[in-house]
Amino acid sequence: MPGPRFPATVVRTVDGDTLHVCDERGVDHAIRMLSIDTPETHFLGASQGYWAEMAAARLSELLPAGAEVEIQTDEQPSDAYGRVLGYVISGGRLINRLLLEEGLAMTYIVAPNLLHAQDLSEAAQRSFSARRGMFSDPSVLLPYEFRWSLRGQSSAKLVGSLSRGEVFDLSEREQVPCWDRVFFFDVRDVKEPFVRIAPARRARDGG
Incomplete structure (x- = not known):
């Protein structure tokens, strides 16, 4: 597995948030x-349509085959599918x-990978407030909500507030x-600065 940072060459993009690169040893990495x-182009046979295609096209434009990039990893270098x-x-x-x-994307920050969390959260807030891109279209589901609706479940167990440090049950994510x-x-x-808020405390505080 590569270290925290490694140079690579883009082989191809897959969709709006997935690509293949080749490292200096000639090894291909997803x-x-x-x-x-980003909105799903193909998930369980379903697509999020226009904005999915827009995000995929933009990533391909930004990172054409042959482009030189640097990949920076975080606390978890790979996922369950073997992707970096x-x-x-x-x-x-x-x-x-x-x-x-x-x-063209929403944040999907998963602990403990928080290296750029604050910066990315602020960028997403600005775009959401300005109704930029997919946020101009109220019919677009957040990509993870789209996947959960098709699967009937989520892999996440809890959701926290990056700014407040409070952690809630996933069913309370609208908070x-x-x-x-x-x-x-x-x-x-769930480690400092995050604290899980017990249901009894939420009821007492009027939450």
Whole structure:
């Protein structure tokens, strides 16, 4: 497995947040871009349509085959599918953030991968507030909500507020603005500065 940062060459893009790169040893890596989520082009036979195609086309434009990039990993270097989880840097720009700034992605921050969480959250908030890109279309589901609706379940168990540090049951995620959410797939990842808010306390505080 590569270290925290490694140079690579783009082989191809798959959709708006997934690509293949070749490292200096000639090894191909599938990269799932960390902390962002773009509309699905193909998930269980379903697509999110226009905005999915827009995000995929934009990533292909930003990272054409042969482009030189740097991949930066976080606490978890890979996912259950064997893909490298990475921040993609090209020409000094963090492409993960650029897609958020253009309204072609929403944050999908999963603990403990929090290296760029604050920066990415702020970029998403600006685009959401300005109704930029997919946020101009109220019919578009957040990509993870789209996947959960098709699967009938979520891999995440808890959701936290990046700005407040409070952690809630996933069913209470509407208490946290979409750009401020941090998902926890494992309750053991709930560590300072995050604190789980017990239901009894929420009731007492009027939450």
